[in-house]
Amino acid sequence: MSEILQVKNLKKYYSVPSGTLHAVDDVSFTMNYGETLGIVGESGCGKSTLGKTLLRLIQPTSGEVIFEGQDITNVDQKGFTALRPKMQMIFQDPMSSLNPRFSISQQIAEPLKIYKVYKDKEQLNKRVLELMDTVGLARRYVETYPHELDGGRRQRIGIARALALNPKLIVCDEPVSALDVLIQAQILNLLQDLQKEHGLSYMFITHNLSVVKHISDNICVMYLGQVIEQCRTKELFTHTYHPYTKALLSAIPVPSLKDKRERVLLKGELTSPINPKNACRFAPRCLYAREQCHNSAPELVDLGNNHKCACHFVKEINGL
Amino acid sequence: MSENVLEVKNLIVHYETQDGVAEAVNDVSFSLKAGETMGLVGETGAGKTTVALSIMGLLPKPAGHIIGGEILLDGKNIVETSRNKIKQRRNDRMMRKLRGNDISMIFQDPMSALNPVMPVGEQIAEVIRLHNKISKADAVKRAIEMMELVGISGERYSYYPHEFSGGMKQRIVIAMALACNPRVLIADEPTTALDVTIQAQVLDLMRGLKKKFNTALLMITHDLGVVAEICDKCAVVYAGQIVEYGSIEHIFNNPQHPYTKALFNAVPSLDKDVDRLESISGLMSDPMDLPTHCTFKERCTACCDACGEIDPPLTEIEPGHLVRCYHFMKETDKAAAVAGKGGGVAK
Numbered sequence: 001m002s003e004i005l006q007v008k009n010l011k012k013y014y015s016v017p018s019g020t021l022h023a024v025d026d027v028s029f030t031m032n033y034g035e036t037l038g039i040v041g042e043s044g045c046g047k048s049t050l051g052k053t054l055l056r057l058i059q060p061t062s063g064e065v066i067f068e069g070q071d072i073t074n075v076d077q078k079g080f081t082a083l084r085p086k087m088q089m090i091f092q093d094p095m096s097s098l099n100p101r102f103s104i105s106q107q108i109a110e111p112l113k114i115y116k117v118y119k120d121k122e123q124l125n126k127r128v129l130e131l132m133d134t135v136g137l138a139r140r141y142v143e144t145y146p147h148e149l150d151g152g153r154r155q156r157i158g159i160a161r162a163l164a165l166n167p168k169l170i171v172c173d174e175p176v177s178a179l180d181v182l183i184q185a186q187i188l189n190l191l192q193d194l195q196k197e198h199g200l201s202y203m204f205i206t207h208n209l210s211v212v213k214h215i216s217d218n219i220c221v222m223y224l225g226q227v228i229e230q231c232r233t234k235e236l237f238t239h240t241y242h243p244y245t246k247a248l249l250s251a252i253p254v255p256s257l258k259d260k261r262e263r264v265l266l267k268g269e270l271t272s273p274i275n276p277k278n279a280c281r282f283a284p285r286c287l288y289a290r291e292q293c294h295n296s297a298p299e300l301v302d303l304g305n306n307h308k309c310a311c312h313f314v315k316e317i318n319g320l
Numbered sequence: 321m322s323e324n325v326l327e328v329k330n331l332i333v334h335y336e337t338q339d340g341v342a343e344a345v346n347d348v349s350f351s352l353k354a355g356e357t358m359g360l361v362g363e364t365g366a367g368k369t370t371v372a373l374s375i376m377g378l379l380p381k382p383a384g385h386i387i388g389g390e391i392l393l394d395g396k397n398i399v400e401t402s403r404n405k406i407k408q409r410r411n412d413r414m415m416r417k418l419r420g421n422d423i424s425m426i427f428q429d430p431m432s433a434l435n436p437v438m439p440v441g442e443q444i445a446e447v448i449r450l451h452n453k454i455s456k457a458d459a460v461k462r463a464i465e466m467m468e469l470v471g472i473s474g475e476r477y478s479y480y481p482h483e484f485s486g487g488m489k490q491r492i493v494i495a496m497a498l499a500c501n502p503r504v505l506i507a508d509e510p511t512t513a514l515d516v517t518i519q520a521q522v523l524d525l526m527r528g529l530k531k532k533f534n535t536a537l538l539m540i541t542h543d544l545g546v547v548a549e550i551c552d553k554c555a556v557v558y559a560g561q562i563v564e565y566g567s568i569e570h571i572f573n574n575p576q577h578p579y580t581k582a583l584f585n586a587v588p589s590l591d592k593d594v595d596r597l598e599s600i601s602g603l604m605s606d607p608m609d610l611p612t613h614c615t616f617k618e619r620c621t622a623c624c625d626a627c628g629e630i631d632p633p634l635t636e637i638e639p640g641h642l643v644r645c646y647h648f649m650k651e652t653d654k655a656a657a658v659a660g661k662g663g664g665v666a667k
Contacts, residue, residue, distance in 0.1 A: 042515040150603060151364075180363040180542060185586035185599035192596065207515060214588035214597065237590070251520035253545025255587055257572045265524060266517045269485050 003066075004169055004201050005031040005054070010063035012046075012053050019275035023049040024060075025225035028300075031169075031218075036195070036202040038216030038233070040209055040248070044270050046225040047205045051171040054203065055087055056080060067169070085115060085165035092174035094154035098146045105142045107157055108132065111164045131160040136190060152183035156190070163194065171203045176211060188215060209252055213237060221245050224273050224281040227300060231307035241309040241318050244282050280312065288317055323395070324351040325536045326375070326423075326504045331389035331399075333370050333379065333560075335607075342607040344370040346560040347389075352504065352536040359547035359568070360540045361583070362557035365604050368540045371557075372506045374399070375538075376425050377415035393422060394503065421451040424497040428509040430489035434481040440492045441467065441477030444499050451500045466495040470525060487518035491525065498529060505530075506538045511546060523549055544587060548572060556580045559605050559615040562634065566641035576643045578620045614646060622647055630657045 012024040023046045031037045039047045052058045054065055056072065065073050072083060091097035098107055108128045118124040129139055135156040146154055155175060162170055172191070176184040192215065194200060206212050212219060212233075219236050221229040221244065229242040240246050247264040268285050280286070283293035292312050300310045303320065314320070333345035345367045352358055360368045373379050375391055377398065391399045398418065400411035427433040435443055444463035449456065464474035470491040481489055490510060497505055507526070511519040527550055530537050539551055547554050547568065554571045556564040556579065564577040575581050585598035602619045605611055611618060617627040627646050634642040635649050649657070 042517060152603070181544075181583060181586045182363060182599055183603075185588075185597035186601075188588070189597055189599060209516075210588040210590050213590060214594070247517060249590070251516040252590065253519070253523070253543060253549045254590060255544035255548050255572065255584060257548055257568060263520070265520055269487060269518060 002032045003030050004033045004068060005203075006064075006066040007054065008064040008066070010050070010053060010065065011061045012049055012058060013061045016274060021274050022225045022276055023273065024053060025276075027063075027220075027222075027225075027227050029218075029220055029227065029230060031201055031203065033168075033201055034195070034199050035217040036204055036215055038212035038219045039203065039205045039222060040207065040212050040219060041222035042207060042248075042270060044224075044273070045222045046273070047222050048173055050222070051089070051173050051203060051205050055089055055171060057089075085111075086167050087169045087171070088162035088165070088167040089171045089173065090155075090158050090162050090175045093178055094151065094158045095146060097158060098154060100146055103143050103145055104132070104137070104149075104157055107146070108160045108164060111161060115165060117165070127164075131164055134163065134194070135160045136186075150183075151179050152186060155179065155183075155187055159187075159190065159194070163198070166198070167200070169201045169203070171205070173205045174207070175204075177206065177208065184211075191215065209248060221248070224270060224276065226281060226310065227308075228282065228310045229308065230300065231305070235305060235307050239307065239318075241303065241307065241314050242282075242311050243286050243288055243317065280310075288313055323353070324392070325354050325394060326352040326538070327390075327392040327395075328371070328375070329390040329392070331371065331374060331391065332387040333367070333374050334385050334387050335380075335383045336385060337383055340608050343610055344384075344560055344607050345374070346610075348557070348560070348562055349389075350555055350562065350565065352538060354503070354536055355530070355534040356553070357530065357537040357539055357551045359551035359554040360538060360557060361542065361544060361547055361554060363542060363604055365607070366557040367560040367607070368557055369508055370560075372425065372508050372538065372540055375504075375506060376419060376423060377412070378419075378425075393418065417451075420447050420497075420502070421500045422502055423504040423506065424500070424502045426490075426493050426497050426505070426507040426510045428512055430486060430493045430513070431481065433493050434489060436481055439478040439480055440484070441474075441479075444492070444496045447496055447499045463495075463499065466499050467492070469498075469529070470495045487514055487522060490514060490522055494522075494526065494529070498533060498535070501533055502535060504536045504538065506540070508540045509542070510539075512541070512543070519546075526550065544572075544583060556583070559610060560607060561615060561644060562642075563616065563644045564642065565634065570638070570641040574638075574641070576637060576641075576648060577645050578622050579616050582619075626654070626658075630654070 008028050010024055010027045014021040014023060027050060041047050049058060053060045060073060064071055105128050108131050109124055112118060112124055112127060132139060137153060137156050176187050179187060195202060204212060204215055216233045219233050220227045223244050229245050240249055247266045250264045266285050271284050278297050279295060280293040280298050283289040298310045298312045300308045302308050329349050331345055331348045335342040335344055348371055362368050374386055386399050386401055388401060390397050400407050441463050444466055445459040448459045448462050464477055467474050472488060472491055511522050514522060541547060551568050553567045555562045558579050564571060564580045575584055582600045588597060600619045605615055613629060613631050614627040617623045630646055632644050632646045632649060634644045636642050637648050
């Protein structure tokens with residue numbers, strides 16, 4: 001069995017005063033052991049909701065999440081306590097995910113205490129220091145508090161805490177978007193080293209396509225709660241099929257003067273995810289939209305090479 | 321080319337706090353011509369925003385002080401370094417007239433830059449009425465014109481900020497900043513809070529408006545990609561000093577300072593496949609406790625003994641391309657700097 005995680009038709013709807021908000025709508029994918037799946041999309045496309053739903057921090061409306069062969073969608077709280085150590089999360093803003101009144105050693109020791117891993121206090125402290133070494137935090141910080149540290153070091157605490165219980169899957173929700181490029185590079189390198197060392201699987205949620213290209217093996221591009229393109233990373237960057245992905249790629253400012261790619265400037269902004277019509281959700285902003293796009297929703301179709309894309313006219317647009 | 325609209329000369333800014341003095345900006349000089357765009361690039365805490373706030377006369381009081389230097393707007397100095405209260409107040413009054421009219425600023429977070437309980441159109445009209453002697457009806461007309469110019473229908477004049485999305489709000493802020501046709505526009509990370517597709521739209525808009533009004537634009541950003549998109553020249557800032565300065569061709573095609581090179585290497589590329597990103601260890605030095613002489617030496621791969629002994633000046637390595645690094649100093653300057661070590665190093 002090479003799949004660590006299987007997600008089938010996962011849905012998360014919220015009722016809001018003006019109708020039903022489709023935050024995650026019918027998302028399916030699989031993740032293999034030791035691989036990184038990148039989830040890319042603009043803010044409001046449901047990528048964070050998806051991450052939290054996988055860890056059951058949010059209860060899904062329907063669908064299945066199968067973790068190591070076990071359906072975890074309906075496991076009760078007690079049963080989930082046994083599963084939590086295997087799946088952890090790293091949050092975007094380390095300042096708000098850390099307890100401001102806990103010292104660094106307390107932050108990292110917290111999960112170990114909850115799961116009563118060590119009876120002996122000395123062993124616990126030893127493990128905390130070990131974890132600090134793993135993520136590259138100098139031992140002199142052990143009794144400092146989060147506000148005394150900079151963003152990069154705080155994010156390292158978040159990573160150390162996530163690693164404490166030897167997880168198999170880590171959901172990284174925009175772990176580097178609040179950091180400067182040099183620190184971002186340090187954290188990305190650290191995450192890659194840890195993956196090799198501990199055989200971790202990452203689900204890497206980000207809006208930054210160049211980061212995702214660097215770290216992921218597979219990519220899902222999301223738009224308004226739906227996956228619209230899904231394939232291996234290399235495949236996506238050599239053959240970009242969906243008009244939205246194309247626009248997203250061309251919108252990234254490249255720090256180089258040599259290759260000025262052709263710009264596809266999208267009109268408008270994300271439409272509302274409340275009570276969506278049965279239509280292609282990207283149609284209002286799409287350059288190629290026709291009548292059919294406004295009347296029926298496209299399915300995610302495999303175009304060969306395990307490259308899936310949800311667009312009515314994908315073959316026409318790309319001359320396949 | 322025309323004369324410089326904005327000139328910053330040897331600007332030094334300190335924050336005097338209870339814990340000590342933070343040397344935020346140390347000897348920054350640059351100039352901007354009408355219609356020109358300059359990028360100010362650096363990490364958090366490099367002093368980019370402090371430079372912008374000094375130009376605007378908006379340094380946080382009472383901690384922020386301009387210790388020395390000049391900021392010339394159309395050749396007229398707008399900085400008051402004296403601590404004399406009367407002189408300070410006179411300068412504040414003058415700045416109030418300039419702000420919004422001759423120089424304006426776009427902030428990073430559009431939500432906190434707009435008044436949440438005032439319709440957006442009125443906020444634009446307010447700036448126009450403050451600086452021009454025109455009737456309310458005319459100001460409204462002009463505000464609606466500005467809204468249309470940034471791509472928002474004039475019918476939304478009486479909408480409140482919360483009824484707009486982030487990108488739309490940033491457009492309103494841009495309309496407001498340009499309403500009085502300023503000579504200089506400072507944009508402090510204007511697209512950092514926006515999604516890439518919206519960022520592309522806003523950058524496109526700014527490029528068009530800049531051409532139309534012939535405004536000098538100072539673009540503060542940490543994203544080298546944004547600089548490549550919109551700027552004509554670029555200054556890389558580290559620990560309150562410009563470490564490399566030149567046209568964007570100089571900076572992007574021929575980066576020379578070790579820090580600039582490190583910045584380029586740390587960005588994951590879309591075209592190349594790299595297994596591991598190159599990053600330099602350590603953090604930017606604390607402005608409360610700056611290392612003596614070269615501020616970058618502790619993180620630098622090319623560091624040698626001399627870096628701890630000499631203050632490297634900005635040296636011109638090709639016309640218009642300046643680098644602040646010992647290794648690019650002329651041999652004669654090196655010798656002079658070493659000889660003058662006892663009696664203070666010539667800058």
